[in-house]
Amino acid sequence: MARIGVFVCHCGSNIAGVVDINRTVEAARKMPQVVYAADAKYTCSEAGQSAIRDAIKQHRLNRVVVSACSPRMHENTFRRTVASAGLNPYLMEIANIREHCSWVHGDNKEAATSKAIDLIGMAVAKVTRDEPLTPKRVSMTPRALVIGGGITGIQAALDIANAGHEVVLVEREPSIGGRMSQLDKTFPTLDCSACILTPKMVDLAQHPKITLLTSAEVKSVNGFVGNFEVEIRQKSRLVDHVKCTGCGTCWQKCPENVNSEFDMGMGKRKSIYIPFAQAVPNKPVIDTASCRYIKYLKWAETKEGKKPPECRICEKICPTGAIDWEQPEQILTEKFGAIVVATGFKTFDHSVLGEYGGGRIPDVISGLQLERLMSASGPTGGEVKRPSDGAHPKTVVIVSCVGSRDDRIGRPYCSKICCMYNAKHAIMLKEHDPEIQIYIFYIDVRTGGKDFEEFYRRSQQEAGALWIRGRVSKIHREGKKLIVRGEDSLIGRPVEIPADLVVLATGVEASDGVVGLAQTLNISHDSYNFLVEAHPKLRPVETHTDGVFVAGAAVGPRDIPESVAHGGAAAAKAIGLLSKEELATDPMTAIVDPVKCVSCFACHEVCPFGAPEKETLRDGRTVSVINESKCKGCGLCIVACRPGAINLRGFTSQQVLAEVTSLWR
Amino acid sequence: MQMAGAITPVASSEFLDYVGKQSGQRIMDCYQCGKCSAGCPTAYDMDLTPRQMIRAIQLGLKEEALKSSTIWMCVSCQTCSVRCPVQIDIAKAIEAVRLLAVAEKAPAAEKNVKLYHQVFLKSVEFTGRLYEMGLSVAFNMLSRHPFTGMDILPTMLRKGKLALMPVFKGTAEVEAIFARIKR
Numbered sequence: 019m020a021r022i023g024v025f026v027c028h029c030g031s032n033i034a035g036v037v038d039i040n041r042t043v044e045a046a047r048k049m050p051q052v053v054y055a056a057d058a059k060y061t062c063s064e065a066g067q068s069a070i071r072d073a074i075k076q077h078r079l080n081r082v083v084v085s086a087c088s089p090r091m092h093e094n095t096f097r098r099t100v101a102s103a104g105l106n107p108y109l110m111e112i113a114n115i116r117e118h119c120s121w122v123h124g125d126n127k128e129a130a131t132s133k134a135i136d137l138i139g140m141a142v143a144k145v146t147r148d149e150p151l152t153p154k155r156v157s158m159t160p161r162a163l164v165i166g167g168g169i170t171g172i173q174a175a176l177d178i179a180n181a182g183h184e185v186v187l188v189e190r191e192p193s194i195g196g197r198m199s200q201l202d203k204t205f206p207t208l209d210c211s212a213c214i215l216t217p218k219m220v221d222l223a224q225h226p227k228i229t230l231l232t233s234a235e236v237k238s239v240n241g242f243v244g245n246f247e248v249e250i251r252q253k254s255r256l257v258d259h260v261k262c263t264g265c266g267t268c269w270q271k272c273p274e275n276v277n278s279e280f281d282m283g284m285g286k287r288k289s290i291y292i293p294f295a296q297a298v299p300n301k302p303v304i305d306t307a308s309c310r311y312i313k314y315l316k317w318a319e320t321k322e323g324k325k326p327p328e329c330r331i332c333e334k335i336c337p338t339g340a341i342d343w344e345q346p347e348q349i350l351t352e353k354f355g356a357i358v359v360a361t362g363f364k365t366f367d368h369s370v371l372g373e374y375g376g377g378r379i380p381d382v383i384s385g386l387q388l389e390r391l392m393s394a395s396g397p398t399g400g401e402v403k404r405p406s407d408g409a410h411p412k413t414v415v416i417v418s419c420v421g422s423r424d425d426r427i428g429r430p431y432c433s434k435i436c437c438m439y440n441a442k443h444a445i446m447l448k449e450h451d452p453e454i455q456i457y458i459f460y461i462d463v464r465t466g467g468k469d470f471e472e473f474y475r476r477s478q479q480e481a482g483a484l485w486i487r488g489r490v491s492k493i494h495r496e497g498k499k500l501i502v503r504g505e506d507s508l509i510g511r512p513v514e515i516p517a518d519l520v521v522l523a524t525g526v527e528a529s530d531g532v533v534g535l536a537q538t539l540n541i542s543h544d545s546y547n548f549l550v551e552a553h554p555k556l557r558p559v560e561t562h563t564d565g566v567f568v569a570g571a572a573v574g575p576r577d578i579p580e581s582v583a584h585g586g587a588a589a590a591k592a593i594g595l596l597s598k599e600e601l602a603t604d605p606m607t608a609i610v611d612p613v614k615c616v617s618c619f620a621c622h623e624v625c626p627f628g629a630p631e632k633e634t635l636r637d638g639r640t641v642s643v644i645n646e647s648k649c650k651g652c653g654l655c656i657v658a659c660r661p662g663a664i665n666l667r668g669f670t671s672q673q674v675l676a677e678v679t680s681l682w683r
Numbered sequence: 684m685q686m687a688g689a690i691t692p693v694a695s696s697e698f699l700d701y702v703g704k705q706s707g708q709r710i711m712d713c714y715q716c717g718k719c720s721a722g723c724p725t726a727y728d729m730d731l732t733p734r735q736m737i738r739a740i741q742l743g744l745k746e747e748a749l750k751s752s753t754i755w756m757c758v759s760c761q762t763c764s765v766r767c768p769v770q771i772d773i774a775k776a777i778e779a780v781r782l783l784a785v786a787e788k789a790p791a792a793e794k795n796v797k798l799y800h801q802v803f804l805k806s807v808e809f810t811g812r813l814y815e816m817g818l819s820v821a822f823n824m825l826s827r828h829p830f831t832g833m834d835i836l837p838t839m840l841r842k843g844k845l846a847l848m849p850v851f852k853g854t855a856e857v858e859a860i861f862a863r864i865k866r
Contacts, residue, residue, distance in 0.1 A: 455693075455694040455695065456694065457692070457694060463714075475712070475714075478711050478712070479709070479711060479712065482694055482695055482711065483694070484692060484694040484711075484741065484742070486692065487715070503689070506690070506692065506738070506742065508715050508734070508735070508738050509731075509735050509738045509739060509742065509744075510735075511688065511689070511690050512688055512689040512690070513689060513690055513691070513692060514689045514690070514691050515691060515692070516691070
């Protein structure tokens with residue numbers, strides 16, 4: 019015989035302000051098998067919880083209904099409460115009378131009260147049929163996978179490895195370093211970016227606990243927290259990195275020049291190349307899209323068109339014979355306990371903006387391109403020369419919010435870092451050439467951060483940059499000048515500036531391919547393809563998939579200090595997980611009744627987690643059986659099962675029917 | 684071709700330098716919050732508010748600044764200067780523009796404003812302090828609007844806000860100041 023206790027929470031005035039608590043408690047008291055009902059100002063407080071514990075003992079309760087907020091908020095809290103009073107934690111149900119009732123029915127107190135009573139009635143009907151459940155324990159693979167080798171991923175990998183766990187870092191580019199390696203200096207201290215980043219890159223490469231896989235991508239992810247099974251595609255580099263010593267002869271002699279992705283098209287690289295001088299690993303890869311010999315091989319298959327040269331110079335001069343034209347793509351299968359996703363960002367492509375030249379005016383460049391021009395290791399050796407004629411610009415106009423705060427192109431959000439990098443560019447340009455005049459168009463200046471406002475003021479006071487409030491409407495060429503048109507909305511007059519160079523502060527966008535990765539990992543992304551954290555404030559690096567953590571600019575626009583902090587935070591969460599020897603799994607999983615199973619295996623088709631397996635019984639029938647460690651309790655198989663052989667523990671069909679039935683009693 | 688009415692601001696103009704040096708103020712520090720204009724008791728009668736005047740100086744818009752009514756409507760009460768969050772003495776900057784306007788004989792936006800200032804100074808020089816009645820009569824006569832402001836005369840007299848006869852006080856000291864400036 020069930021002895022149920024109902025606890026109705028006021029949640030301050032959140033619930034009590036709308037729902038008539040006294041009536042609700044009275045109604046609950048009369049429900050079948052309810053022997054005790056009480057209310058509390060805040061049930062989740064220590065006082066509220068101990069009232070539940072006392073009532074369980076005093077009234078010999080064996081079932082509990084907490085009528086309060088969403089189970090997403092406090093289900094675990096109250097499970098622990100009843101467990102500490104000696105009850106099985108799964109003999110507690112929550113009736114959500116806040117999010118599902120008081121918050122949405124504030125305009126109708128009468129109806130809200132009657133709905134609250136109904137919701138409690140449903141929970142009572144369900145809890146009556148609850149069975150005690152026990153979590154299973156599974157072993158933990160104490161290794162972490164970090165996806166993305168930018169500053170966030172580097173930080174996360176180093177932190178996890180320094181805590182003593184093995185780490186595999188997967189980076190799809192030929193070198194780690196990410197966006198930060200492309201920067202010349204960093205705000206607000208003007209630290210040389212490479213000087214603070216490259217030591218970390220080297221630390222990572224030399225760390226005994228870290229395996230670095232560059233030119234590699236995550237192909238598939240199976241399993242669950244503690245026991246992920248990940249397939250990693252090691253792309254073919256056509257260079258054997260075991261034999262290669264990184265001497266550099268090949269990329270000096272390679273005859274093919276192509277635009278360097280690292281230099282954002284401001285400079286050239288060879289077909290066999292390392293992306294930049296401090297690349298880690300410092301060994302080259304062959305770019306199959308431009309390599310002459312690869313082109314020849316393709317031509318040789320069809321013999322169509324002009325015959326490309328059968329170059330193979332790199333192969334001939336390589337002193338260690340490291341060039342391997344036959345090198346296959348490899349698929350590595352590794353097991354991990356936790357995964358950190360730090361896939362970073364890319365900058366907005368301004369060629370869609372016709373009013374800013376549509377990417378066809380050579381002297382209209384992006385902020386990241388300017389970084390490459392100002393970098394001492396960049397294509398111009400740090401000399402700021404405009405792309406069209408190599409002249410030193412004397413008047414530079416910087417345009418903010420290009421690809422940010424623009425509904426028209428589906429980018430309504432603020433990219434957050436641009437105001438600060440504009441200020442940085444102004445100061446750096448002035449350092450490069452004291453005669454330079456800098457104009458910065460802006461809508462709002464957003465420099466929130468430690469020492470940020472001071473840095474912005476420094477751009478005015480030191481660099482003499484003139485910040486003009488207004489959005490640029492048009493950039494066009496007039497002779498050698500670029501005419502930039504905007505409005506000074508502070509004085510209310512249209513403005514025209516003849517510039518030598520225009521720098522567009524292009525905004526932050528999610529990396530290419532992140533949607534596919536999110537699907538592979540079963541984590542969510544928002545409409546801009548930024549990854550979604552489990553809670554924007556309280557769980558900033560967790561996701562709704564246990565064991566998968568997100569960090570850095572993959573989650574949204576972030577600057578370097580924030581990315582490092584989030585990388586460290588994700589690492590801390592991963593370390594906390596990896597240091598457990600085993601994990602408890604949620605016992606609310608599907609279970610097959612082998613008597614009813616007709617072996618159609620429809621459940622195998624629908625399960626997104628690969629949980630259903632086959633088992634041959636002693637009578638020779640092969641039936642479905644659920645692997646509890648893989649099952650997430652989503653319920654898809656239950657719907658698909660035609661004979662109704664599958665049930666979900668803690669959410670049985672009988673329980674759901676009882677809830678519905680309670681509504682018309 | 685330049686768009687009609689468009690201006691081409693200069694990040695470091697001679698005008699900005701001049702006003703900065705003359706007033707001793709860091710004009711580029713201004714971030715255009717508008718607190719000066721919000722507190723200004725005469726802003727309602729200015730064509731450029733104090734904030735816009737600072738902006739004009741920042742942009743090097745010398746002509747606009749010199750011909751504005753702002754430089755003449757400013758009564759140098761210093762409210763703006765005292766409240767400015769970046770510590771620019773705005774009244775002083777406006778004064779620098781006013782002095783430049785006089786030196787360059789820029790046409791004043793306010794009618795008879797120069798005459799008013801001349802009569803004002805004469806009055807101070809003559810009595811050692813401001814003699815309002817004398818100032819009003821002299822200004823009205825010389826500007827050929829003899830009856831301007833007559834409507835408020837009875838009220839002011841009744842409330843004792845306007846003395847009929849001048850009070851001479853510290854004449855010698857004031858005379859010395861005038862003499863020193865004229866030298």
